[in-house]
Amino acid sequence: AQSVTQLGSHVSVSEGALVLLRCNYSSSVPPYLFWYVQYPNQGLQLLLKYTSAATLVKGINGFEAEFKKSETSFHLTKPSAHMSDAAEYFCAVSDRNTGNQFYFGTGTSLTVIP
Amino acid sequence: DTGVSQNPRHKITKRGQNVTFRCDPISEHNRLYWYRQTLGQGPEFLTYFQNEAQLEKSRLLSDRFSAERPKGSFSTLEIQRTEQGDSAMYLCASSFYLLAGGRRVPYEQYFGPGTRLTVT
Numbered sequence: 001a002q003s004v005t006q007l008g009s010h011v012s013v014s015e016g017a018l019v020l021l022r023c024n025y026s027s028s029v030p031p032y033l034f035w036y037v038q039y040p041n042q043g044l045q046l047l048l049k050y051t052s053a054a055t056l057v058k059g060i061n062g063f064e065a066e067f068k069k070s071e072t073s074f075h076l077t078k079p080s081a082h083m084s085d086a087a088e089y090f091c092a093v094s095d096r097n098t099g100n101q102f103y104f105g106t107g108t109s110l111t112v113i114p
Numbered sequence: 115d116t117g118v119s120q121n122p123r124h125k126i127t128k129r130g131q132n133v134t135f136r137c138d139p140i141s142e143h144n145r146l147y148w149y150r151q152t153l154g155q156g157p158e159f160l161t162y163f164q165n166e167a168q169l170e171k172s173r174l175l176s177d178r179f180s181a182e183r184p185k186g187s188f189s190t191l192e193i194q195r196t197e198q199g200d201s202a203m204y205l206c207a208s209s210f211y212l213l214a215g216g217r218r219v220p221y222e223q224y225f226g227p228g229t230r231l232t233v234t
Contacts (some may be wrong), residue, residue: 009154017202034222036225041228041230042204042227042228043118043205043226043227043228044157044207044225045208045223045225046222046223046224048220075219090156090157092156101147101159101162101170102147102157102159103159104149104156104157104158105156105157105215106154106155106156107154107156
């Protein structure tokens with residue numbers, strides 16, 4: 001089965017600083033990968049997705065992620081954090097052969113310090 | 115496109131009672147998923163439908179849980195004889211699934227706001 005590991009359940013950055021949220025997947029075949037954001041008491045919103053086109057994927061709100069097969073990673077970055085980025089971020093994986101359920105990581109809570 | 119909607123948004127029930135949640139997906143989406151999310155965790159897959167067919171169920175879905183999607187549109191998730199351990203956020207998502215050129219292409223899932231269940 002597919003799985004993802006998100007290193008760091010809590011990340012704090014200063015406003016204007018680089019945001020780096022880590023995600024590693026386990027799969028012998030590169031899967032489809034997604035990043036979602038969740039604000040308190042809301043559902044999940046898609047930030048970006050990797051489905052085997054360009055390895056550097058740009059998403060909404062200035063976020064981007066790079067797929068690195070050699071490192072089995074799909075880390076999420078943003079050059080300059082904004083207060084509104086404070087939220088829970090989830091990495092998810094889907095098997096490209098079956099395309100069925102998504103498997104989510106345990107999430108990373110991002111705090112932005114003014 | 116009004117997005118995925120879920121009702122009710124909050125439900126408080128006593129242990130042993132039955133509850134039913136409803137999910138209305140994005141109209142053109144043929145797949146509908148149910149997830150459960152507990153505090154501090156990511157969503158855990160429960161089951162999914164392609165049109166009206168329930169194609170997969172997680173072992174998390176005990177026999178007290180049942181889901182339906184009778185006409186391939188909205189779906190309901192029922193929990194019978196609720197237990198305190200059922201307290202969680204129940205999320206619904208929908209997607210458009212396409213078999214393209216022999217390869218399955220899973221489009222991204224769009225999530226509803228969830229139903230928060232509290233069992234007292």
